[in-house]
Amino acid sequence: MLTVTLDAVTTAALLFIISSGLLIVFGVMKIINFAHAAFVTVGAYAALVGSQLGLPWVLVVPLAFATGALCGALTEATIVRRLYQRPLDAILATWGLGTVIGQLITLIFGREVQFVQAPITGTVDLFGIDYSAYRIVLIAAAVIVAVVFTMLLNGTRLGLSTRAVIMNEMLAQGLGVDSSRVRLITFAIGSGLAALSGALITPLSSVDPNMGVPWLVSAFMLVMVSGGSLLTLAVSCILLGGLQVIVSTFVNPILGGLTIAICAAIVLRIRPEGFARA
Amino acid sequence: MPDARPLSPAAATQFGVSRRWSAVLLAILVAAGITLAPLLLDTYMINILIRAFFVAIAAITVDIVWGYCGTLTFGQSAFFGIGVYALAIIFTEYGFGSWQILLALATAVIAAAAVATVTGWLSFYPGSTPLYASIVSLVVPIVLVQVLYSGGTFTGSSSGLVGFETFDLEFENWFRLAGLCLAAVAVVALIATRSDSGRVLKALRDNDERCTYLGINTSRYRIVVLVVTAIVAALAGFGYAAFGGVAAPENASFTFGTRLIIMVALGGRGTIIGAIVGALSIEVASAYLSGSLPYVWELIIGIALIAVILAFPDGLVGIVKRLMRGVQKKQRGPTTRLRPVAKAAANAEENAVAIEVRGLGKHFGSLSVLDGVQFAARRAELLSLVGPNGAGKTTLIRCLSDGRERSTGFVAIAGHSIDRLPPDRVVQFGLGRKFQAASVFETLTVAECLRVARTHRARPSLITTSTVLELPAAAISVVERSGLADRLGEEARNLSHGLKQALELAMVLSLEPEVLLLDEPTAGLTRAERQAFADILTALASRDRLCILLVEHDLDFVREISSRIIVLHQGKIALDGSVHDIVNSALVREIYTGQQAAASEAVS
Numbered sequence: 001m002l003t004v005t006l007d008a009v010t011t012a013a014l015l016f017i018i019s020s021g022l023l024i025v026f027g028v029m030k031i032i033n034f035a036h037a038a039f040v041t042v043g044a045y046a047a048l049v050g051s052q053l054g055l056p057w058v059l060v061v062p063l064a065f066a067t068g069a070l071c072g073a074l075t076e077a078t079i080v081r082r083l084y085q086r087p088l089d090a091i092l093a094t095w096g097l098g099t100v101i102g103q104l105i106t107l108i109f110g111r112e113v114q115f116v117q118a119p120i121t122g123t124v125d126l127f128g129i130d131y132s133a134y135r136i137v138l139i140a141a142a143v144i145v146a147v148v149f150t151m152l153l154n155g156t157r158l159g160l161s162t163r164a165v166i167m168n169e170m171l172a173q174g175l176g177v178d179s180s181r182v183r184l185i186t187f188a189i190g191s192g193l194a195a196l197s198g199a200l201i202t203p204l205s206s207v208d209p210n211m212g213v214p215w216l217v218s219a220f221m222l223v224m225v226s227g228g229s230l231l232t233l234a235v236s237c238i239l240l241g242g243l244q245v246i247v248s249t250f251v252n253p254i255l256g257g258l259t260i261a262i263c264a265a266i267v268l269r270i271r272p273e274g275f276a277r278a
Numbered sequence: 279m280p281d282a283r284p285l286s287p288a289a290a291t292q293f294g295v296s297r298r299w300s301a302v303l304l305a306i307l308v309a310a311g312i313t314l315a316p317l318l319l320d321t322y323m324i325n326i327l328i329r330a331f332f333v334a335i336a337a338i339t340v341d342i343v344w345g346y347c348g349t350l351t352f353g354q355s356a357f358f359g360i361g362v363y364a365l366a367i368i369f370t371e372y373g374f375g376s377w378q379i380l381l382a383l384a385t386a387v388i389a390a391a392a393v394a395t396v397t398g399w400l401s402f403y404p405g406s407t408p409l410y411a412s413i414v415s416l417v418v419p420i421v422l423v424q425v426l427y428s429g430g431t432f433t434g435s436s437s438g439l440v441g442f443e444t445f446d447l448e449f450e451n452w453f454r455l456a457g458l459c460l461a462a463v464a465v466v467a468l469i470a471t472r473s474d475s476g477r478v479l480k481a482l483r484d485n486d487e488r489c490t491y492l493g494i495n496t497s498r499y500r501i502v503v504l505v506v507t508a509i510v511a512a513l514a515g516f517g518y519a520a521f522g523g524v525a526a527p528e529n530a531s532f533t534f535g536t537r538l539i540i541m542v543a544l545g546g547r548g549t550i551i552g553a554i555v556g557a558l559s560i561e562v563a564s565a566y567l568s569g570s571l572p573y574v575w576e577l578i579i580g581i582a583l584i585a586v587i588l589a590f591p592d593g594l595v596g597i598v599k600r601l602m603r604g605v606q607k608k609q610r611g612p613t614t615r616l617r618p619v620a621k622a623a624a625n626a627e628e629n630a631v632a633i634e635v636r637g638l639g640k641h642f643g644s645l646s647v648l649d650g651v652q653f654a655a656r657r658a659e660l661l662s663l664v665g666p667n668g669a670g671k672t673t674l675i676r677c678l679s680d681g682r683e684r685s686t687g688f689v690a691i692a693g694h695s696i697d698r699l700p701p702d703r704v705v706q707f708g709l710g711r712k713f714q715a716a717s718v719f720e721t722l723t724v725a726e727c728l729r730v731a732r733t734h735r736a737r738p739s740l741i742t743t744s745t746v747l748e749l750p751a752a753a754i755s756v757v758e759r760s761g762l763a764d765r766l767g768e769e770a771r772n773l774s775h776g777l778k779q780a781l782e783l784a785m786v787l788s789l790e791p792e793v794l795l796l797d798e799p800t801a802g803l804t805r806a807e808r809q810a811f812a813d814i815l816t817a818l819a820s821r822d823r824l825c826i827l828l829v830e831h832d833l834d835f836v837r838e839i840s841s842r843i844i845v846l847h848q849g850k851i852a853l854d855g856s857v858h859d860i861v862n863s864a865l866v867r868e869i870y871t872g873q874q875a876a877a878s879e880a881v882s
Contacts, residue, residue: 032409082588088350088408092543093587095536099580103573217420220413254428261417265400272405 002129004249010135012241013142015260016234017200019219019226020145021193027166027228028186031087032220035075035094036194037212038101039068043195044207045105048116057119061199068195069188071101076187081180106209118203134203141200145193149230162186166228214257218244221264227276236275240264305465312457316450323562324453328521330561331456333538335463335514337557338550339507340538345547346471347503348483349408352535353397353415356422357508359530360393361386361515366439366525367432374443386512393418394508398501404490404682404700406497419532426527438526445520452521459517460554463510467550474729474738477722479503481730484719488782491679491713493705493734493789540583546593555594614725614766616757619735619748630693632657632708632793632825633678638687640673640849647673648849651687655842657792660819660826662836664860665846666869671829672714674846675795678827679704679711692792706734710791714798714829716778720771724762724781727770728753731785752822753787756780756814776807783814794818794826800835812839837861845869 018040025033033039043064050060075097083090123130153159164172165182173179198212205211222240226233240260248256268274316324336358343351364386372378397418401411426433433439447455470476481489482496489496519525528534537560545556560579567575590597631654638651648670655661663671677684678691681699689696692708701711719727725747729738736748747766749757757763760780765773770781779799786794796815800808816839818824830836836843836857843860845853847869853860860866 030409032413079584079588086591088348088412089587089591091409091412092350092539093584096540096580096583096587099536100577100584103577103580106573107577217413217417221417224410224413252428254424258421258424262421265414265417268406268410269400269403272403 002127003131004245006126006129006131006135007249008242008245009238010138011245012234012237013138014197014201014204015215015218015222015241016142016237017138017145017193018197018215019222019233019237020149020230021190021197022219023223023226023228023230023233024149024162024186024193025190026223028162028183029080029084029090031080031090031094032223033080033094033187033190034091034216035098035101036191036219037216038098039071039191039194040198040201040212040215041105041209042071042101043068043198044116044202044211045109045198046195047199047202048109048114048207051116060119061196064199065192065196068198069192071195072191073184073188075191076184080187081183102209109209111209113206113208115206116202138200145196146230146234153230158182158185218260221261225264225267225274227274229276232275236264239275305461308461309458312461313454315457316453319453321449324449326562326565327558328449328452328456329518330558331453331460332514332518332521333541333561334460334554334557335517336511337538337541337545337553338463338467339511339514341542341547341550341553342467342471342479342507343503344539345542345549345553346476346479346483347500348486349401349415349500349504350412350539351415352412352532352539353418354507354511354538355532355535356419356530357390357394357511358515358518358534359419359422359426359527360390360508361512361517362519362525362529363426363433363439364389364512365444365516365519366434366442369442369444370439371432383513383516386516387509390508390512391505393422394505395501398497398504401504402497402500404497411500416532416535419530419535422530423527423532426530434525436527438524440524442523444523456517456521459514463514464550464554469741471550472743473741474744475740477726478730478733478738480722481719481727484721485717488713488717488719488785489730490701491705491711491717492731492785493702494730495700495702540579542593543583544586544593546595548592549595552593552595614745614747616754616763616766617746617748618751618754628823629656629658631655631690632659632692633827634688634690635678636688638674638677638689639685640670640677640683641685646849648677648684651846651849651851653844653851653854655793655825655827657825658819658823658841660815660839660841661828662840662843663827663829663846664831664833664836664843664866665852669846670849671846672797675711675797675827675829679709679795705789705791708790708792709795710786710789710793711795712782712786712797712799714801716775716782718770718773718778718781718785721769723767723769724757724773725766727781727785728757728788731788735788735790749784749788750790752790752818752824753784755817756784756787759810759814760784776803779803779807779811787818792825794824796826796828798829798831800830800832808835815839833861833866 021039022033022036025031046064046067047060050063051057055063075094079093079097080090083093118134124133124136126136153163161172161177161182164175164177165179169179194212201211222233222236225240226236240263243263244256244259247259264274319327336354339357340351340354343349343354365382368378368382368385372381397414401414427436429435471479478489478494478499482499486496515529518529538557541556541560542553543556544560545554546552564575564579586593592599633653633655635654636652638648639646640648651674663674665671673683678689678696680701681689681696681704691704694707696704696707705711719730722730728749729744729747732748757780760777762777762781762784765777770778773781783799800811803811812835815826815828819826819841828836828840840857843853843855843857844851845860845866847865852865853863
């Protein structure tokens with residue numbers, strides 16, 4: 001039982017890190033970045049390369065973030081920026097980009113599954129059971145992401161501009177906020193977070209060119225059901241992520257993988273604002 | 279007589295006849311081509327094309343849902359997969375025979391329709407966004423594939439089903455059958471999308487909110503379209519599996535779903551031909567290329583998709599059309615003639631209460647935007663709602679037209695309580711709402727916009743395009759006075775701001791409303807346009823006995839036309855009285871000029 005609880009919390013932590021990047025892009029641009037899964041994969045391969053080069057893990061994670069952020073910035077500047085007026089086309093174009101990135105990775109690294117050594121191995125003794133130490137680290141990582149995020153949004157000038165753009169882009173522009181810069185930076189940070197989460201997943205799962213895809217749909221639905229705030233996203237991740245773990249453990253893993261998508265769709269149908277306060 | 283608009287009836291018929299004959303001729307040529315083609319092609323090519331024909335049928339369904347209705351769907355592959363597996367499972371379980379064929383067909387159709395209904399219910403409801411519908415459509419094939427994976431020997435799990443007995447036809451005849459099926463689906467789709475009903479689909483894509491406020495239940499329309507296209511896609515899948523003798527989870531996967539989108543995007547969305555061109559060219563090209571350079575081919579497809587979206591959003595067909603248009607000016611179908619509709623029997627009471635509001639409140643948490651608003655308005659009244667910015671005027675309009683908006687209180691339109699009903703139902707009680715910013719269907723012509731506005735009065739045909747447009751006299755008079763009558767065939771996006779406003783008013787009047795809500799109708803109009811508007815409104819109130827509620831900032835305009843004025847201030851009704859009383863009241867001066875105490879004290 002305790003193991004299930006810990007599994008639920010660590011899964012929620014991982015889901016939170018993956019979907020937070022999607023959330024910030026959705027908040028500012030009102031689009032869902034379909035290349036998010038590809039950026040997760042990019043981060044995982046960055047971690048693979050970094051660890052093969054013998055870099056310490058504390059450098060591998062920032063390297064992954066930077067690679068993702070760079071890819072994100074390029075994407076925003078070359079593709080997404082031209083499609084502001086056509087949001088559905090924007091998500092389709094990011095989907096196309098996801099395919100392109102996936103194939104490029106396949107061409108460079110091959111399609112075989114690879115493994116990255118976990119930076120922390122072994123188990124810790126927690127409340128009387130042995131539990132994977134690395135998964136506990138993930139909880140810390142999720143908390144750090146949430147704290148840094150909140151500080152960025154509430155404590156910096158960029159955060160203020162970003163919140164202004166989220167609330168009312170026209171007004172923000174009128175007040176002299178350079179909204180295209182905000183969009184560029186947001187997209188870069190969102191993609192960086194995707195890559196960061198990719199790097200954090202690698203010790204838990206294998207690395208392959210399509211590894212990001214299974215996470216994508218869950219992350220989409222979590223963002224939709226959260227209604228756009230970081231706090232409700234955390235709540236959604238804990239509730240639905242926990243449910244996923246319970247279903248996977250006690251019913252069947254395949255159904256578990258679909259739990260988030262199906263539950264979120266039903267929640268949204270009954271309560272269109274999701275978990276957000278009315 | 280508005281009847282005698284351009285083009286004599288004889289000419290119109292002749293035009294229609296020659297068009298119809300050329301269409302029939304084209305159909306015969308295509309049929310002949312399909313029948314003869316197998317004699318010229320090698321077996322490998324025939325094999326590829328048979329599959330491509332079935333895939334193209336699925337691509338047409340994507341085009342209708344996405345290109346015409348505006349929902350980007352990744353999920354049509356799921357319905358295709360349902361057709362594939364319905365056949366494979368039943369032939370595997372029960373063998374091949376005539377009742378098994380019927381059972382498989384019925385299963386495909388019923389399962390696809392059921393899944394589509396659930397998907398539609400989850401995707402389309404008042405307040406759902408196109409983005410959300412798109413994500414739900416992505417979930418559907420993913421769920422289905424997982425179900426197939428966990429189905430054990432029944433579904434064949436990840437390796438699929440193979441080795442069941444199926445139809446025994448010659449390659450050439452399969453080719454003819456599949457080709458003719460594709461041609462038939464294409465013809466039906468072309469007729470349906472060009473019919474008057476097809477215009478409604480485009481209207482949904484252009485402006486869902488305006489459709490709702492024209493009394494159209496947009497969610498139901500979208501669900502019906504999804505169910506119909508799902509059935510067609512399932513039948514295409516049925517054919518695909520019947521020919522191939524294989525069912526694989528890839529047939530239902532979202533990868534195939536996105537492949538269908540790419541086909542439509544490359545070929546040209548919103549044109550049936552584009553979907554076919556895209557599907558056939560990608561299927562053929564990938565058959566030749568994917569074997570020799572698998573990853574590079576996927577890479578090329580991805581890059582091509584991005585390039586097409588950025589540079590040529592209307593795809594190959596769009597490029598060709600643009601080149602052709604240089605040569606010949608595009609013709610927008612037969613010309614439309616206006617005809618006044620026979621007026622329904624005069625409504626019961628000429629001075630009945632048309633709007634009744636009691637104890638209306640709207641709160642956001644602890645903030646109350648409207649509080650205790652209470653008034654009644656009769657027919658033939660022209661009531662102006664004035665007040666400073668933030669007084670709650672637009673919110674009040676919203677609460678009158680959408681039952682789900684208000685927090686507390688009672689609203690009745692033409693004697694019907696609006697309860698918690700969505701706008702399309704409230705409109706059917708006799709409400710018409712004109713938005714502040716002109717809200718029309720940008721890619722539809724003026725005549726088409728007006729016809730869509732008549733949808734809930736005159737059911738549009740699924741097959742034909744009518745050349746006569748029946749409108750109520752009030753709408754015709756707006757069309758004629760504004761000069762729209764000469765531009766019926768022009769796309770709404772090319773109209774000036776003033777003409778768009780007039781068009782929207784004419785559309786709202788086409789609903790034959792008893793109550794007309796107008797939100798700052800004169801904003802941004804020239805002086806002449808404003809005067810014309812004033813004349814139209816007063817005529818509507820006095821002659822057609824409409825109850826008009828108008829939000830307006832221009833006090834001179836209000837004074838000129840109103841029969842009564844309500845002043846809204848900080849969410850409450852501050853004054854309600856005749857034009858004279860209000861205009862000279864101290865409060866109005868205070869609100870509008872800010873010279874409070876001095877003036878009001880001097881008066882008292």
